[in-house]
Amino acid sequence: MTQAKSKAGTALVTGASSGIGLELATIHAxxxxxxxxxxxxxxxxxELKTELEKRYQVKVEVIACDxxxxxxxxxxxxxxxxxxxxxxALINNAGFGGHGLFHQRELSAEQAMMQVNMIxxxxxxxxxxxxxxxxNYGKILNVSSTxxxxxxxxxxxxxxxxxYVTSFSQALAxxxxxxxxxxxxxxxxxxxxxxxxxGDLEGVEIFDKAKTPRSVAExxxxxxxxxxxxxxxxxxxxxxxxxxxxxxxxxxxxxxSRQAMEKSS
Numbered sequence: 699m700t701q702a703k704s705k706a707g708t709a710l711v712t713g714a715s716s717g718i719g720l721e722l723a724t725i726h727a728x729x730x731x732x733x734x735x736x737x738x739x740x741x742x743x744x745e746l747k748t749e750l751e752k753r754y755q756v757k758v759e760v761i762a763c764d765x766x767x768x769x770x771x772x773x774x775x776x777x778x779x780x781x782x783x784x785x786x787a788l789i790n791n792a793g794f795g796g797h798g799l800f801h802q803r804e805l806s807a808e809q810a811m812m813q814v815n816m817i818x819x820x821x822x823x824x825x826x827x828x829x830x831x832x833x834n835y836g837k838i839l840n841v842s843s844t845x846x847x848x849x850x851x852x853x854x855x856x857x858x859x860x861x862y863v864t865s866f867s868q869a870l871a872x873x874x875x876x877x878x879x880x881x882x883x884x885x886x887x888x889x890x891x892x893x894x895x896x897g898d899l900e901g902v903e904i905f906d907k908a909k910t911p912r913s914v915a916e917x918x919x920x921x922x923x924x925x926x927x928x929x930x931x932x933x934x935x936x937x938x939x940x941x942x943x944x945x946x947x948x949x950x951x952x953x954x955s956r957q958a959m960e961k962s963s
Contacts, residue, residue: 706731707786710778710826712765715742718841718889719791721915726787727754734759734783736774737792759783765792766810771821787837787922788826790819795856797959808855815859820866827874836879839922840867844887844930847939851956868927880925884918887935 706729713719715737723733727750735743740762747758759781763774778785793815796807823838830836843857846864850857867883874881890908914931921929930936943951 708732708734708784709787709789710734710736710783710785711789711791712736712822713792713841715739715746718886718911718915718918719789720746721911722789722791722839722919724750725915725919727756727758730754730756731787732757732759734761734778734785736761736763736765738762738764765814765818768813768817771818771825774822775825784829784833785826786830786835787839788822788830789839789841789922790822791839791841792818793841793859795853797852799852800854811855812859815856816862819863823870827870827879830879831874831877834878836874836877837922837925838867838870838879838881839918840864840881840883841918842867842883842885844885844932844935844939846883846885848943848951848955850959851952852959857955864928871927880922882918882922882926882929884914884921884929884931886914886917886931889914 706726709723709726709731711719711723711726711733714723714733714735719737723735723746726733733750733756735746735758737743740760743760743762747760750756751758759778761774761777763770765771765774767773794811796803796811800808819840823840827836827838830838840863842863843860845853845857846860846862848857864883864885867881871881886909888908889911909931917929917931930939
């Protein structure tokens, strides 16, 4: 049986157990929206479900899922279909990075990164977009990065996956605008989340001034609601990447990009 819809609709949030994803889920609940929380850690999701339902009187479904598995998108979609859950807003937040020279990193880690950051994101978008087109309404927020605008020595694969996300999001936005569907790419700079430790990025100086997950989530959620194409949480980064970086010699951009990723210790 299909559940009654909340005024703000139902948002599916991947990577919802911590960081930006947790904050995006919380903001949606604050607006009175129901949620489908997705991450690997069922325990953390269940704790968040209990908190959000009690505080905001919304309905929250929890689905534990490892999005690095090749068939994870289909498995997730089938579960929501079986529960009669309609997804009005798809928030593809799950993703991770990794630091080091490409040839020295484990290929399996890079493949898992590509699976989560690009392939599963694409698969989920394709699956849930069908229903949005049929209903002539929907919102998609893909969490990308300012890294998507330049190549990233020492994070070569991560930067490349985010370039895909930003490009894919904008192209898709143009395709579905006639269907009353918006697609937004959120492109934050450094954010103080578990991403830093998980990606072996301790000692990289740009994370010393990282923004809070809440501030980034607020920027992204508002941009999604307004149907913006690309959202930056820092105006200085937006100006640099849109107006300064494209004018610089490519070798100089690569030099600066590598220096930004080098560790101070």
